Amino acid sequence: MKVFLLYPYFFSPDGKQKKIGGVETYIESLADVIVGLGLTPIVCQFSEKPFERSYLNYVVRGYGVKTIKKLYKSIESDIDKHSDLIIFVSDLWSIRVKDVKTLSIQHGIYWDIPRNQGPYILYYCQRVKQVLKALIDFNKTRYSVCVDYNFYNWYKTFNVKLKCKKHWIIPNFANQCISKSELNQKITSRSSRINIIFARRFYEFRGVNIFTEAMLRIMQEYPCVNVTFAGEGPGEKYIRDCFAAYENRFSVIKYAPSESFEVHKKFDIAVVPTIGSEGTSLSLLEAMGAGCIAISTPVGGLSNIIIDEYNGYITMPASDDLYMTIKKAIDNINNTQIVMHAVDSVKSSFSKEKWSIAWRNVLKYIMQAE
Incomplete structure (x- = not known):
């Protein structure tokens, strides 16, 4: 079983340098969990020109595209729709895909950043638009993982019939702990x-x-x-x-x-x-x-x-x-x-071990689902 992890830029657009950030660290750790289950992780990203390179114990592929839809189209022929899984590493970068197991990761409420208000009508219209987008993005995939309870409780105010079996909350982790x-x-x-x-x-x-x-x-x-x-x-x-x-x-x-x-x-x-x-x-x-x-x-x-x-x-x-x-x-x-x-x-x-066990259980559940 292959697990495709889709994200705009895990490496730089030229494929030469690994980017530094929380999401990139998350991808590395998740790929380790996937390998530990005997599955094959493949990180797919945008790039200036197509590239493929080995990184740690998995493959990173760059495709000369600039949208998630085109990125998916580029890998569609490689997907076994009966067994493979697509993980959109951020729900902001997710699309609806039929007949394939899909999961998105929700990294927290992002639209609460203070902005210049301008006219009140325009300001509140923008806020409503952001809220609607968050609700739509969260529902684009069959399964989802949230990194905090804050988003889950916010989302539940809109959907009190949330099916918990398809959604999991797995908080982030600390790599190490002082003795x-x-x-x-x-x-x-x-x-x-x-x-x-x-x-x-x-x-x-x-x-x-x-x-x-x-x-x-x-x-x-x-x-x-x-x-x-x-x-x-x-x-x-x-x-x-x-x-x-x-x-x-x-x-x-x-x-x-x-x-x-x-x-x-x-x-x-x-x-x-x-x-x-x-x-x-x-x-x-x-x-x-x-x-x-x-x-x-x-x-x-x-x-x-x-x-x-x-x-x-x-x-x-x-x-x-x-x-x-x-x-x-x-x-x-x-x-x-x-x-x-x-x-x-x-x-x-918040140990990495607890985080890894939670992710293994999620992936096992999805592997066994029809």
Whole structure:
């Protein structure tokens, strides 16, 4: 049985460089599960020119197309309609296909990003259009997997007769989790410096602006605090300009997804101040698993992870609230219970092993379905 994973760009359009991001990491992990079941994963994407290359233990194929419909048409002749499965890695990039087993992955509510309102009528028409598109996209495939409970509960308000056997909720995961001895060492060897990390793309909807505003106040009040921005994006110049006066206490870094755990182990506090468009964040889970005090907003799937002041801190997505919450975390830096609860939460509920088992069960169910 072949499993085709369709996504616009897993590799760059020329097929030479693997792209870095949460969805790309998700594809890698899902392909491992598929291989573990004795199935054959084939990643299919758009490209400038057709290409085929081996990556890890599966094949990536690029087709010279720019739409999902044309991508499907390009692989249609290779599909065994009686046994093969098509996975649309994002429901945003899915289509209706007859007589083939299809599944889409819903990565969270994405249309809650603040936008320029303009005329009220136009603004609300755009919102209604986005809601209708989300409902339609979710129903294009025979099966679906959601990464958080937030979307499921929203969708259920429109469809109270939702057939649960065809829909599953599989939250995202942390690749690794710090050991008890490592965690104790991290806590006991903590220096007088407090290191805070923002490991997100530098976009406004990821909270980079409100985090910057909050941290400028923190840096003035707490000379013991260092801040690191890990990632890239259009907000980088803004960040560097704002922290120019704190050259010795501020840095911008980049790292590969495989390095996330080791990077986060070096930090005391990790902040995920998302304003919109969020599922169960890999960044947040990785930070918790690495023994960081985690701060997040109650946006999207983040609210499925953090219980305020038990395994992290919840803040509203505004710079004043974020400032007060970071201040609280700093003042309570020696509250080891929160960190321990965070690690336990990841181990028990958001481990990669649990995620893999859930996906195996889904794939087995679909394989056996007629």
